[in-house]
Amino acid sequence: MRSNTKQLPGFFDGLWQFFASVKLTVVVLLALALTSIIGTLIPQNQPLEEYYQAFGDFLFRVFAVLDLYNMYNAWWFQLLLALLILNIIVCSIDRLSSLSKIVFVRHPRFSLKRFRKAKPNHSFRAPGDADTLLETYQAVVKRHFRYQRVETVDGATCIYAEKGRWTRLGVYVVHFSIVLLIIGAMIGSLFGFEGFVNIPEGEGTDTIRMRNNPALGMRLPFEIHCDDFHMETWPNGAPKLFRSSLRLVQNGKTIYQKDIVMNDPIRFQGINVFQSSYGELPPDRRAQTGADNDRVPESFDLQLTSADSGMTYTKTARIGDAIDLPEGLGSFTVEEYVPDMQFGGQDLGPALRGRLNPATGEAREVTLPLRFPNFDKMRQGKVVIAVANTPNERFTPPSPTEKRYYTGLQVTRDPGVSVVYLAFIMMIAGCAITFFMSHRQIYVELGAAGQVRVAGIANKNPLGLERHIERLADHLAAATEDG
Amino acid sequence: MTSSQLLSIITFVYAAAGFAYLAGWIFKKDLPGKIGTGLAVAAVVGNLGGILLRWRESYALGIGHAPLSNLYESLVFFALTIGLLYLYLEYRYHNRTIGAFAMPLAFLAMAYASLTPIISDRIQPLVPVLKSNWLIAHVMACFIGYAAFAIAFGVSIMYFFRGSGGAQPDSLLQRLPSDKILDELTHQLVMFGFLWLTAGIITGAVWANSAWGRYWGWDPKETWSLITWLIYAALLHFRLMRGWRGKRIAMLSVVGFMAVLFTYFGVNLLPGLHSYGSFGG
Ligand code: HEM
Numbered sequence: 036m037r038s039n040t041k042q043l044p045g046f047f048d049g050l051w052q053f054f055a056s057v058k059l060t061v062v063v064l065l066a067l068a069l070t071s072i073i074g075t076l077i078p079q080n081q082p083l084e085e086y087y088q089a090f091g092d093f094l095f096r097v098f099a100v101l102d103l104y105n106m107y108n109a110w111w112f113q114l115l116l117a118l119l120i121l122n123i124i125v126c127s128i129d130r131l132s133s134l135s136k137i138v139f140v141r142h143p144r145f146s147l148k149r150f151r152k153a154k155p156n157h158s159f160r161a162p163g164d165a166d167t168l169l170e171t172y173q174a175v176v177k178r179h180f181r182y183q184r185v186e187t188v189d190g191a192t193c194i195y196a197e198k199g200r201w202t203r204l205g206v207y208v209v210h211f212s213i214v215l216l217i218i219g220a221m222i223g224s225l226f227g228f229e230g231f232v233n234i235p236e237g238e239g240t241d242t243i244r245m246r247n248n249p250a251l252g253m254r255l256p257f258e259i260h261c262d263d264f265h266m267e268t269w270p271n272g273a274p275k276l277f278r279s280s281l282r283l284v285q286n287g288k289t290i291y292q293k294d295i296v297m298n299d300p301i302r303f304q305g306i307n308v309f310q311s312s313y314g315e316l317p318p319d320r321r322a323q324t325g326a327d328n329d330r331v332p333e334s335f336d337l338q339l340t341s342a343d344s345g346m347t348y349t350k351t352a353r354i355g356d357a358i359d360l361p362e363g364l365g366s367f368t369v370e371e372y373v374p375d376m377q378f379g380g381q382d383l384g385p386a387l388r389g390r391l392n393p394a395t396g397e398a399r400e401v402t403l404p405l406r407f408p409n410f411d412k413m414r415q416g417k418v419v420i421a422v423a424n425t426p427n428e429r430f431t432p433p434s435p436t437e438k439r440y441y442t443g444l445q446v447t448r449d450p451g452v453s454v455v456y457l458a459f460i461m462m463i464a465g466c467a468i469t470f471f472m473s474h475r476q477i478y479v480e481l482g483a484a485g486q487v488r489v490a491g492i493a494n495k496n497p498l499g500l501e502r503h504i505e506r507l508a509d510h511l512a513a514a515t516e517d518g
Numbered sequence: 519m520t521s522s523q524l525l526s527i528i529t530f531v532y533a534a535a536g537f538a539y540l541a542g543w544i545f546k547k548d549l550p551g552k553i554g555t556g557l558a559v560a561a562v563v564g565n566l567g568g569i570l571l572r573w574r575e576s577y578a579l580g581i582g583h584a585p586l587s588n589l590y591e592s593l594v595f596f597a598l599t600i601g602l603l604y605l606y607l608e609y610r611y612h613n614r615t616i617g618a619f620a621m622p623l624a625f626l627a628m629a630y631a632s633l634t635p636i637i638s639d640r641i642q643p644l645v646p647v648l649k650s651n652w653l654i655a656h657v658m659a660c661f662i663g664y665a666a667f668a669i670a671f672g673v674s675i676m677y678f679f680r681g682s683g684g685a686q687p688d689s690l691l692q693r694l695p696s697d698k699i700l701d702e703l704t705h706q707l708v709m710f711g712f713l714w715l716t717a718g719i720i721t722g723a724v725w726a727n728s729a730w731g732r733y734w735g736w737d738p739k740e741t742w743s744l745i746t747w748l749i750y751a752a753l754l755h756f757r758l759m760r761g762w763r764g765k766r767i768a769m770l771s772v773v774g775f776m777a778v779l780f781t782y783f784g785v786n787l788l789p790g791l792h793s794y795g796s797f798g799g
Contacts, residue, residue: 057759064748064752068744072745269581269643271642273643297729298728298729309729446731452733470710
């Protein structure tokens with residue numbers, strides 16, 4: 036029994052040391068870095084069928100057990116984050132108790148022995164009597180350091196001075212900001228939501244769908260009405276501006292109204308409404324009059340640019356056609372026309388989908404959005420395919436009744452944002468303090484026969500301290516010459 | 519002269535500056551080194567001029583925006599920050615051998631931007647999501663950080679050079695800064711880069727929050743910038759452990775820079791869509 040009671044504190048001590056160690060920090064930081072890579076190799080939160088098709092039965096199961104399809108929310112990833120937080124807290128408590136003896140004292144301690152051994156030091160002889168020298172030097176030192184005091188030791192008079200004591204706390208500000216960041220993120224995931232909704236022009240709704248689970252609907256405390264959707268394009272067909280005129284309606288009354296564009300959302304009662312995409316309504320949702328100019332073109336002009344030669348070739352193909360690629364690069368089959376292509380949560384508008392059979396390598400699916408002729412460059416393949424008959428004119432329909440758009444809105448609530456932003460500010464400020472400021476102590480020793488010695492110690496940046504001491508010694512020497 | 523032409527010429531001025539620094543180092547002469555400094559200053563001035571000219575050209579085209587909106591423009595800005603940061607180091611540490619390692623990096627960034635056909639130097643109009651001052655702050659902060667990491671990478675390579683060759687009095691290595699200074703320099707540069715990378719990730723998060731209503735979405739580009747950040751955070755803590763200075767820190771600084779490069783160039787190969795830098799390609 037006795038040995039047990041003795042061991043227990045030893046055990047907790049060991050545990051405490053384990054969580055206070057910087058070794059653990061390095062291991063956890065690198066583990067987070069390494070495992071984060073997985074989530075960039077396996078696209079996250081896709082429909083499970085796609086994973087099954089891509090990985091086959093066995094790997095699909097293994098990855099599912101490891102939660103790799105939603106890995107940043109997986110228990111083991113969150114455990115790593117929890118370890119980091121515990122590490123930071125224990126380490127900070129461990130060090131703050133000894134640090135507080137340096138930082139939170141009225142009279143800082145100076146060690147004559149350390150100053151005498153300090154590396155950056157300068158000596159010179161100064162004329163005049165000790166008392167006036169002391170007075171002059173105190174005035175000079177005062178200009179550089181906030182705190183100073185004079186002591187007489189071993190027959191020598193010493194001016195001790197220091198500044199930047201508080202900068203030792205900078206690194207704790209950084210570490211605390213990490214804790215705050217994670218608290219803010221947790222508040223967001225517990226009390227916030229991230230949803231989206233597509234609203235046709237002239238209509239409204241109060242129900243949105245959840246981003247991470249589109250099958251799930253959610254009622255808002257108000258209805259969102261889209262009175263008008265407007266878009267402009269640049270001459271090259273790239274979108275220039277989307278704007279939705281929105282109204283928030285509660286109990287039949289309009290309570291808020293605003294035209295939103297990208298980067299300028301509605302923020303109302305803690306709920307944010309963002310312009311995120313747009314699209315054309317499918318024909319059955321469209322007014323019947325004169326909609327025929329919107330039908331799918333019979334054929335498409337494909338521009339094929341060879342990456343090696345830089346040459347561009349144009350070929351015409353219909354849906355279902357297979358064409359030979361120039362320069363013997365293989366073949367390409369146009370498989371289907373998709374009126375509203377979704378890609379990575381973005382609405383790319385009308386697109387062609389096809390299959391590329393390169394001369395070497397595996398066949399793959401290729402997406403060719405009509406509005407983004409540069410899109411296929413992203414693939415960085417041997418050939419870049421663009422649809423040449425980009426229907427620019429479609430964006431300015433001759434009559435608004437012929438075409439109807441819906442606006443794609445992102446609707447979010449995140450009560451943790453202010454905490455996260457506070458953490459951001461603390462992190463930047465803490466890093467700036469930690470990296471570029473230091474706690475410096477100096478002493479000026481007035482010895483026998485006008486022998487003056489200046490030296491300093493600092494908690495970091497030895498090169499900076501050296502220059503500082505050099506400058507100070509110059510100032511002191513100059514001051515006595517004048518006097 | 520258009521800005522693209524000017525910047526293509528500047529590419530070679532960076533190369534020439536690199537060669538001059540190299541010659542100064544190998545032949546142990548001061549003159550080539552001084553010429554290198556002159557060329558480096560000229561390159562930086564021309565680089566800045568090219569950026570300003572491009573800014574004006576975009577207004578002349580009626581699509582005016584700060585020239586920081588696509589891969590080409592960010593690479594040109596990257597080269598400028600490498601040049602500026604290097605010149606500051608040369609002034610501060612009075613050593614030109616670093617130039618033989620830093621200037622080639624500025625040259626490579628410019629050459630990749632100007633001379634490869636896959637990167638278009640056309641001035642393109644901004645798609646709506648890119649119309650944000652946070653974006654400008656984001657790109658600038660990131661690239662100042664990347665430039666510091668790039669030079670830290672160069673300095674780490676110098677560290678390996680030194681380590682392998684011993685220090686005979688007449689060897690080339692004699693002119694390199696001492697390994698202690700190289701180690702200190704790596705640390706200083708990593709701290710500087712870390713601060714700016716932190717600022718870059720934060721401004722990016724604020725931008726994402728203003729555009730999409732979320733400050734973090736684990737998209738591959740975001741995640742890779744976090745991976746880079748974690749590696750450099752690990753480096754800063756490695757230094758706190760006894761016996762981990764020098765070679766191992768230099769190694770981590772090389773690994774960190776590889777992560778920077780992957781964040782910038784490799785991520786487009788991964789599945790996903792980061793609207794910045796891919797559409798613009
Ligand atoms: C993402 C997490 C973290 C970040 C961003 C971070 C950041 C920093 C920074 C910027 C420094 C200053 C380094 C320098 O001056 O060169 C530092 C120092 C330090 N960190 Fe961390 N840190 C993190 C996690 C941790 C954890 C979990 C611990 C727990 C042991 C820890 C312990 C320390 C210690 C002991 C120092 C040295 C403080 C001193 O110089 O007195 N850090 N950290």
